[in-house]
Amino acid sequence: MNFRSLLPLQAIDHRLSQLAHRKAQLPERAKADAAKKALDSARAEERKIIKRVGDITGEVNRLEVRGRELDAKKAKYESQLKSVVVMREVEALQHEISTINADHSSLDDAELLLLDENERLEQALATLQVSVPTLESAAIDAATALASAISAVDADIAAANDERSRLAAGVDAESLALYEQVRSRTSSAAVAEIVKGSCGGCHTSISPKEQAELKKVADSADARCPYCSCLLVV
Ligand SMILES: [Zn+2]
Structure with a gap:
């Protein structure tokens, strides 16, 4: 083994693991998410307003019909009044x-309130309809x-993978298998050199006696x- x-x-x-982390944490991802969220919320608000405007139109029509019924009833009573x-x-x-x-006056008040609300909603809708296209293009730009x-x-990941394949081809199978085994069990270094008397993985000092022992088992699983417990190059 080597x-x-x-x-x-x-x-x-x-x-490769840095690249995977970078890919997951791209600042463009947060921006794209935020742009999409802003667009979705404007569209939801637009739908909500359109629905409410429709409801108001229905309600106003209902009040108008009721008003005409009251007018007809009143006309009938007024004409009866002349002969009684x-x-x-x-x-x-x-x-x-x-x-x-009195009933008619309540209807008129209710209708006025609805018409006021309708006017405010129409204004809000107009503002939204101006902003939605801008939000749409911002979301498209951010997604792009x-x-x-x-x-x-x-592309960087693909290049690194190619490089890894090339490097792995130059490593004997036994060392490679041992490395993979150690690597799968640790999040720190799987293999290290002794740097200035310390393990390059955990930076713990390794005594000259320990180093002499290690040299005897160099390039073995021991x-x-x-x-x-990382593999040490001695
Ligand atoms: Zn160590």
Whole structure:
């Protein structure tokens, strides 16, 4: 086995994991998400307003019909009033007419409130309808920027994978299998050199005696840091 040949492989693996992290954390991703969210919320608001405007139109029509019914009833009572002479009947009709007047006035108030609301909604809708196309193009631009950032990282990842295949081809199968096994069990270094008397993986000092022992088992599965268990190049 030859542990030194694993060092460049580990470097490229490190680069691959950095690239995966970069791909997941692209600033363009947050921008694209935010632009889409702004567009979705404007569109939802637009739909909500359009629905409410439709409801108001229906309600106003209903009040208008009811108003015409009251008008007809009132006209009928007023014409009856002309031919009635008994005081009690006159008073009864007058009472009916004043009830109708009060009902009509409530209808008119309700209709006015609805028409006011409708006007505010129409203004809000007009503002939204101006902003939606802008939000749409911002969302498209942000999605395009994200796609291009992703394809740039993907190109780097593909290049790093090619490099990894090339490097792995130069490593003996046994060392490679051992490296993969150690790597799968740790998030820190799988293989390291001794740098200035310390393990390059965990930076713990390795005594001259320990180093002498390690040299005896160099490039074997036993050549490991006594502290972090990474493979040591000695
Ligand atoms: Zn170590």
